[in-house]
Amino acid sequence: MMRAILPTRALVPIAGLWRVTACMAGAALFLSACGATTGGPGVTPGPASPVVGAPPEPAVLGVEMSPERLAFTPPHLEGMDLVRVGVLLPFSGASAALRSEAGHLLRAAELALFERGIENVVLLPKDTEGTARGAEAAAEAAIADGADMIIGPLLAAEVRAVSGPARRSNIPVISFSTDTSVAGGGVYLLSFPPEEEVRRVVSYTAALGADRFAIVAPATPYGQLVSQAYRSAAAEFGGTVTAEEVYSGGVDSMSQAARRLARAGIGSLEVGRALAMTGEDWRPTDSGAFQVVMLPAGGDDLRMLAPSMLFADIDPLLVKFVGTGLWRNPDSAREPALANGWFAGPDAEMRARFETAYEIAFSEQPSRLAGLGYDAASLAVVMAASEGGIDRAVIEDPNGFLGVDGLFRLRADGTVERGLALYTIRRGQFEVLDPAPVRFGPDSMAVDVEPGES
Template sequence: MLAFLNELNPLRGARKPVKAVVPALLALSLAACATTPPEPVIQPVIPEPEPVIEEPVIEEPEPEPVDTGLIPPHMQDQEIVRVALLLPFSAESSGLRGESLRLLRAAELALFERAGSNLVMIPKDTGGTPEGAQSAATAAIADGADLIIGPLLGSSVNAAGAISRANDVPMIAFSTDLSTAGDGVYLLSFPPQLEVARVVEYTSRQGVDRFAYLGPQNAYGMAVYNALQNEAEMNTGYVAAESFYTGDVEAMSRAASRLAEGVFEPLTPEEADALRQEEWMPSEDAPFQAVILPEGGVRLRALAPLLISQPVDPLVVRFLGTGLWMDERLQREPALAGGWFAGPDQSSRSRFKTSYEVAYGSEPSRIASLAYDAMALAAHLDGGEDGYSAAALENPEGFFGADGLFRFGPDGVIERGLAVYQMHPRGFREIEPAPQSFEPEAF
């Protein structure tokens, strides 16, 4: 649950009585929600769900808008706050449609756990296209939206952002494309640059100054590679080797060979046993001491063993990852044992996960928490003296959400307090906790 830093750093502005008590950690007990929350006031028009979706979507017509904006009949006498939720409910991709439903459910969960009786959620369908996002944003503005949450895709954020900026309505979007942020558009997401910065800073403090990159030559991979170069240099290190691939396991194998073939000698059994008994230390003789692998799931399980065959032994070279490694299915992959990666605070995440499972009978996706945090933030700021202004959204003290500490910079880009984890067969081992507050001079 989203718990804001009220006790540590009180936010400005009086609150309405209905929200007078906002706990210090936005991770209040999600487990307290033992029943499915009621239906939201307004439901989106959602296409027929995929067969894998267990719960049917109940269609409910939207109330007719009036001159002062969209107001349900039973709320005519209240001061309404409207929050639009833009998602690709009717996208061609079944994956996008399924993700939209999970994001909607998470937003509903926050709405009924955190919001007062005067907040109305207005879902809008972007169709998964920039044109659809622009139309959805235009419709949201016409309905009197005070804040827009979403869209999900970078191209859609650009299109909808043009509408929100022109109408001076702030937007909290879910894209990791940092170029879409700014001028009233805020990105609540998991940019890989933040994860790379955290794990590289930690690894550098352990004595590593020579890094390597082995990963895809796509947008995500290049974002990781560029961040690795920048962060290694900032920590007095450098990227000593890199190898890119585009394609399947065969392409991965060739890239692994280019990166490391002939530069490492296989460990003898005696050497390996000796290293297992000692705390890992970076080798002064190795051409690189740590290598980052920006993959996840099945592709990561295919990539990591290819390095060992070269042989790049994780007993000598520390394997590093991004938030894609936060996958329980990867814990028993021998090649990843001992690897380090940065990710959200798991204690906060587990509370959200429990609440979502109790409410909907299924697990949330990795990014479902973004919609929860966005709606909980909307509920928290509703009623404050600064409302949804830049001053309120860019509070340098930050907020606590389902994924831990976060805040927005003046450029609209998110900053997160991340923990560092080690891969272990019995679970992710936290080796450095996430921070509980931000340094005030960071912005």
């Protein structure tokens, strides 16, 4: 049976969440006063009385190496059979964006524990500093504190550095990188890999009869990754990529790439037929060298790239414009050239419950990646409640889990498979064209996830 890792019960008063964070800060003060040689504090439900005021910032102590595992235990949890989870994030990373993301991920992990009233799972936050060296030191510190599992890090170089100490100690790592080269051997990527988004949109268009695909990608590592995934997906579903173009600059480079793509051969429509079409009723035709064009860009780049296709006479009534999750931006929805375009992304309805709970708890909106912290901590809770404890067999459950962003499962090779929805842009809004699946196969028995009530 598939495991639902979102809570189905009503949310409890917010004062309780402040107790969680206050307990975390109190544990930090206790360790500092005692001159502890281990890393950061655990996060557990705190004392019975509420704390008045806004929750403090997460307290993360400096790391001093210890030659033995000291199994950090908060004083009020002495005697309990605890599951300790290292949370390795760039709290003091070089960029403000990294530091902010680390805070969102940690707070979401705290929320996961709080919503369940869990007492036997202790979070051990450690600062990776946003570097490979800092990540390795943070991993060693978490292991010394008795970590049974590691959540994070965020960057591929950090994950690579953490994997050695974790594997030597047989501790699974649920990281947030999208770089598949760091996955495997007990290191898992709980993220939003573009390969999954590409496969979803190719599979849908192929099911409608498309078998000739084109792509115009940026000359970046992301563009190269999407191009490779696009070729693989097209081959998997019986098609081929017949034209590929790359741009390496602004609108001039994009326009040149679009014109080169058009020279591959594009079909045409009779005026009467074109006037009768809306763009919502697209089906692949036999004319032209390609029926679908992938535009893996976002933001201002996408708003320049899409019109370049039109100026090169690539007609969206004939050729379906598709993209990746980078399309999910309000500005993209307002771009006329993208009207009726398709892209894949997580289930927005399932995420809405998490966003509401997070905003109530912390008086701010969660980052796009914050739900990953929630799901990772929820996995720890699922395993803590099972007889086997932290177990890779549970992590790799082929039935998967229902999380903040919908259905997902972690494969034995460490990569993630997600059940994504297919979206279209209509009248300046994102609409679901094909819903996200709630199970990976007919034999899976999904557990319905009811939204919590505040």
